[in-house]
Amino acid sequence: MEHLVDDIELVRRAQQGEGAAFDVLVKRYESKITGLVYRYVRDTDTALDLVQDIFFKIFRNLVNFKGESKFSSWIYRIAINDCIDHKRRLKVRKEQSLQQIQEYGYDVADERDEANVEATHLSQMEHAWVRRAVADLPPNQQSIVVMKVYQDLTFDQISEILDEPVSTVKSRLYKALSNLGSVMRRKQVIEGGRK
């Protein structure tokens, strides 16, 4: 029957100290948040640690949730901010990232040319390079790619989660995709020149 109760009611009950209500909320959002976090950090152990931290933050701050935004947006906001903080902790430099991507990409291409490895391995390496390119995007661009392209959230939802206007969200997505497209083009030019 718990699945029929809406988030607001569960939150109200959890705020009054009802542990079961909190556990229902956890069950409802756990897999979504785990998916979001894993797609962001791409590492199982890190994702599990972050998910636990995120729900602990939710547990501690639930009393402060006033219902000004949707509960789902509030949870996503905490999760995304945690992911961004994690990335910042890893000292990923925004400005140099795309250049690094190119360098890694070309190195991979070199290895492929020289080693003449199997097609499946080539594909794996190509995927690794592409994953790296996405992971090295600036945190605020990567979070929008994760939410829009991988989690299939609407622009309105993302706007509410990030507390930014829709136009800003779209503009950031444009920059992220444009960055990725540029990297892809340059790589193609280099590879074309070598053949």
Add this chain to the structure above:
Amino acid sequence: MKHLSEEQLIDVLMDEPRDPALDRHLEYCPPCSERYRLIADGLSMAQTAEPEIPEMPRPMISHAYFRRRTWLRRAVALPLAAMLVLSLLGFGFQSNQDGFSVQFSLLGNGTNQASVQQEERINELEARLLEAIELNAKLAQNQMDSRFEAVFQEREHNLNEFSTALNAQIKGIKLQNAEYMVDLREDLIEEARTIATRGK
């Protein structure tokens, strides 16, 4: 029509509700269609990079667990905070094989036995450190002296070898010079004889 903005291009790419005029503009405007192709490439790259979520163990998340965690945090944090406040007020804490003890000395006036012991220990360590520094300096001096000695000996040896070689060379040159003088003298005598014969 003006060129499409970033937001309008995203609307077309992500198939958001939009004015059909945007799509028509894209068909005949090369700069806009080039920008569109660029972000379309970026989107396909992002889609290729989408990670498959592996099977993961369920993290420990429940109301009961978080309550315990919060309680544990408080259980650790509160005594630590209390100790900090008490130590600021002049209480000293000591833990050794005899157990845990608390002393009090207002503003550290020297009556605290723990601080006296600590000071003695510091003095002892300082004295040992000075001894070590002195010993190290002596060793360094000895090493330096022996190195200088070795350098001087080597220099002297080299000088001897050099002067022996030089003397040998000078002797050789003197010898060559004497032989040359003898030859020259003989040549001159021979020439004088020839001139005298012609005069006769």
